Amino acid sequence: MKDITIIGGGPAGLFASFYSGLRDMSVQIIEFQDKLGGKMHVYPEKIIWDIGGVPPKPSYEIIEDIVAQGLHFSPDVHLNERVINIEKFEEHHFVVTTASGASFHSKAVIIAVGGGIIQPLTLEIEGATRYEVTNLQYVVQSVQKYKDKKLVISGAGNAALDWAVTLAPHAKSVVLCYRKDEISGHEHMKEELARLGVIEKKRTVITQLMADATGQRIEKVELTQGDTTEVIAVDEVIISHGFNRDASLLDQATIQLERYDDFYIQGQGNASSSVAGIFACGDIVKHPAKVHLIASAFNDAANAANLAKQYIEPTARENGRVSSHNERFKEKNKQVLQNYL
Ligand SMILES: Cc1cc2nc3c(=O)[nH]c(=O)nc-3n(C[C@H](O)[C@H](O)[C@H](O)COP(=O)(O)OP(=O)(O)OC[C@H]3O[C@@H](n4cnc5c(N)ncnc54)[C@H](O)[C@@H]3O)c2cc1C
Structure with missing residues (x-):
């Protein structure tokens, strides 16, 4: 007792x-x-x-x-x-x-x-959890980790937008994809994203994570918008779909x-x-x-x-x-x- x-x-x-x-x-x-x-x-x-x-x-x-x-x-x-x-x-x-x-x-x-x-809402793609120890994150731990990296951020909430704006000046590139038509009510944020060169992909979701030769890290992601898919190379993937x-x-x-x-x-x-x-x-x-x-x-x-x-x-x-x-x-x-x- x-x-x-x-x-x-x-x-x-x-x-x-x-x-x-x-x-x-x-x-x-x-x-x-x-x-x-x-x-x-x-x-x-x-x-x-x-x-x-x-x-x-x-x-x-x-x-x-x-x-x-x-x-x-x-x-x-x-x-x-x-x-x-x-x-x-x-x-x-x-x-x-x-x-x-x-x-x-x-x-x-x-x-x-x-x-x-x-608890963060996780990416519903089979096998995604195995990348959580390498380059799939639900929370940004430190800005340093993303320096000179190619990032894909998925989400359109405040946290996703904040992370895109915070990391863009340090990262090599930032792609921000989200399911919605528009990130509504964030006029200033939209201008900021454009100014920082963040590539916005609307109505777009991550549909596949492709591993490198070791099978441990995500090397490429497949993005899908309607019937169109594209594959892009990444160093880090950040998922911000809420909690x-x-x-x-x-x-x-x-x-x-x-x-x-x-x-x-x-x-x-x-x-x-x-x-x-x-x-x-x-x-x-x-x-x-x-x-x-x-x-x-x-x-x-x-x-x-x-x-x-x-x-x-x-x-x-x-x-x-x-x-x-x-x-x-x-x-x-x-x-x-x-x-x-
Ligand atoms: C994005 C964000 C930014 C913030 N920024 C600031 C800031 O700049 N300055 C500031 O002062 N505050 C800030 N806050 C608020 C601050 O984080 C909270 O006021 C503070 O964390 C409250 O502490 P707490 O211990 O009451 O609750 P929490 O930090 O929520 O801790 C509660 C703990 O209880 C555990 N728990 C809950 N239910 C159970 C259960 N059934 N069994 C076992 N464990 C359980 C949880 O896992 C958690 O670890 C921010 C909050 C958010 C979300």
Whole structure:
């Protein structure tokens, strides 16, 4: 039995893990994806500006820092586990069950599931998955990877257009193909694509991926527009067809929480929920003062850990001691200070 089960290993869950550790609580994090970091993995190459005091840098660098902090107090981490139920057996005893049949017991639960489980819509071409480890991507990891490469981007949504515009100045060539007649409502974007020399192919879909001699990489793609097909050489293929979102956990869980808009957990301005012992933080929470930002997830997470601490131990302090005055960092600070000597 752990003190806290945290469902979701995004920014909110990870800071809740750190703050729970700071408050001497044992933690287990349950995360569906095969890695921690939450939906920041959807936009790893984007530059983040709006985390207070953090200089602008790519999302993937911020993920590394957030994950390191979340693991600081050595929580148990269970990846590739989709939580399908939350039950309250009795006061101070919750059971969280996953699709694999595993169950996790704890005295309190922090829900940090963001907008649910997000997975890219994949290319429905037989055998496509084998190229995912080489040159077929659903998310742009870094601009560098595409430098001087011949790219095909499939999709007409904001992300596809953003990637075309971001990568075009660095790539050798960019072909943007999409099923629609037109990329509607993006006048400025259309001008930008033309200015950057992006070759637009309307009403066109990828119908075949052709491997090189090793069979490991895509060498050519077949594009089809109506009855016409053409084959073009590529170095990298990027598919941006949107995301599937599974947010069914809170609809189906035994424990029913008060919701907002049939989706969010109704918050009170802090991280409490309508069930004692269950707390919520990050994007899944809604209240009048809530801002759906990474920075706001941190605030929620500290609230969630503080409330959980008091739920488990009613005589505990309301808040954790700030880190600069916190005894538990005394020894660690000596190591950190070495960097400044
Ligand atoms: C394209 C894009 C750009 C953004 N840019 C910025 C920005 O510049 N600045 C900013 O501050 N914010 C930005 N955001 C918002 C920011 O990413 C979110 O506010 C933040 O990620 C919320 O963190 P979270 O931990 O609440 O949720 P998430 O990051 O969504 O993490 C939730 C985690 O819970 C897991 N999970 C969900 N359901 C289950 C389940 N049933 N079982 C197990 N695990 C589950 C998910 O797999 C996920 O890992 C952006 C968002 C997007 C989509």
